[in-house]
Amino acid sequence: MSPTRALDVLNILLSDVRYGLGAYLGVYLLTEHQWDAGEIGVALSIGGLAGLLAQTPIGLMVDAIRAKRALLAGAVLVVMASCLVIPLAPHFWPVVLAGVIGGLAGTSIAPTLAAISLGMVGPGAFARRACRNEAFFHAGNGAVNLLILVTAPFLGTPVLFWVMALTGLASAAAALAIPARSIDHAVARGLLPGASGVAPRQGWQVLLGSRPLLAFAVTGALFHMANGSMLALVAQKLALQNIGWGVALTAICAIAAQSVMVPTAALAGARAEVWGRRPLLLAAFLALALRGVLYTASDHPAWLVGVQLLDGVGAGLIGALFPVVIADLTRGTGHFAAAQGAVGTVHGLGGVVSGALSGLFVVRYGYDAAFLALAAIAGLGAALFWLTMPETRPRPLEEELAHDHSAA
Template sequence: MKQSAVHSRALDWLNFFLADVRDGLGPYLAIYLLAVHQWQPASIGLVMTLAGVTALVAQTPAGALIDRTRAKRAVIVIAALLVTGSCLLLPFMASFTLVALTQTVSALAGSVFAPAIAAITLGITGPKAFTRRFGRNETFNHAGNACSALLAGGLAYLFGPVVVFYLMAVMTVMSIIAVARVPADAIDHQQARGLSDAAHGHDQPAGLRVLLHNRTLLLFAVCCALFHLANAAMLPLVSQKLSQIDLRLATPLTSACIVAAQLVMVPMAMLVGNKAEQWGRKPFLVAGFFVLALRGALYVLSDNPFWLVGVQLLDGVGAGIFGALFPIVVKDLTAGTGRFNVSLGALTTAFGLGAALSPGIAGLVVQAAGYDAAFLTLAAIATAAWLLVWLALPETAPQMDRTLEYAES
């Protein structure tokens, strides 16, 4: 299906405004709980881990839902309202149980965003144009994150950390307007689940067993889990260190970290979208995983706030490459199966497991041995993931005449 300028603009604004909503409060939750309620790092990590575990359990069913439903736009609207509503309740509660409950609901609802956006994009563009278009998606997503982080930092400096909750509400309203501008009849729902692939000649979804027998897909799932096990806790740990250095500047400096990374992610996403077909997926993945390991090691060299913000620029390279490539690789490995979104959900579960465990593990290491030990632990995990990608993961780009490898049934 040929993508019109109207469809392109609608996807642009949807990704821009949804950027602040899809991840909930993110690192701001750690700052809020530490600064307002004086929680211990281990308790903060546990809340984030509980929410993450809930999200990872929901990812595969969320992908299956998006594969089946034709109301993909409505799913995004409902999820955005639930995420924002859960976060808006936080200023009115302080107990561990209630905070954990709100963040669990937020994580549960947020599990649909990634497969829904990917499905709508694939349904509009088709597989041939998906790589370039998804790179553009990520470009606008990172620009939206940078914009909202700038606003959050400035407003939090003036009015306190609670203001980030209300900023999310504004972004939710804009997201609903944006998703309404995506034409419902422009989405090919068979194509959106990865079924319309002439090369495979299938018109019905393959059995889920074909995914379990895809060794490359399973290996990629392990790599994803290790990446997020190393990555997810880094920014919350930096936020906590900044809170100890200067509590009043913690939220603005965290916003600076996010903005710095997001600004770097914009050109990274554009580069992936423009060059991943020509250069292949693996060179980008190797570079992204290496930068993650380097970033974890560099954090321990100084507690200077400007150094910490500077190191956070590397998150823009590593996470920017991974975020843009993740659905593209899944699309490569599931072409023609009709199981694109459930596979996307299943692999999101894999890296969600890593992301959920990361804050809890890091919080325990911080209490036992300090922040430097926690950063080095995360860097070691990232190094293991980089070696696995470099030595074991094959190229997945279809134009390189790669044959998918399946294990014996």
């Protein structure tokens, strides 16, 4: 198998492992063990916070370590194990502990995968490769959710954990199948081809030293604050209104989003070098705000699933372009993963707040109020992004040389 094909397979298989059980965990705890929305939000937020605190040091480690394939395989296995222990002890503190362990391991998956990809193709082809990764990831996610949809009515919720075990083991094997010689480790950390050495800097120094990185961090945090719990809230709402069909309806929602994310990521890969990153990212914010408002228009399952298609636009664009923007802004510095960790920490804080905030809104004011609050946050993020975030697409080399010559 060629290195490119092995990377494609890895992205497909990671679709069920990269974020753990996701929205399914909330449905499982709600329907099988009678947790309320507030308990679910707080428990999952604690695990997310642990991962956040580790993002920046893990990013520094990813930049420094050469054994990136082994790091990725090990992280996948730990995430898998942390999910598989939950049915054995579905109580608050055991679930929190499993979430903390899984969150710490899962934090390393995205920056390591991005670094491997950058090291394989170089900075010039990275935008297309990163979006290709995201397209394969969403295609795999859709396939996994379709499998759950078909089997859950007959096998029940245990199918979630069987699928997690299978994809986890296969993902670890796929990571190790990528030939080590196909990765340029200097390029993988954000250095230009042929460069060697780099001045050591802490992840937060990388972030605080760049105004565009700061703008991307803050506006992205608002995006994730609005987006982080939307699918989980829709899944809970559908599960409460359709007793016995919670897992199946959650799968349908996920499939709806993934069916749009695949072409969205492909579009981003094809047009990011032509249109630039900025208009595509602004479209992601606007789609998210619209989605939150539309959820309140009807409680019918068909409507809720239809609105979920917009998740494919918002999350699809952000997911595909996040590593691309970071690579643009850290090109030649050698701090690619460290910057991912620092910016990802700020983004993740938004996601953690989203879970706790939406859970409290649901308990006090209901689901519609929670959706409108999240939509307002997305609208604020869109406005700030428009005002503060520059275009990050690198200029062609000829243009840069002409600019340098005129400046001289």
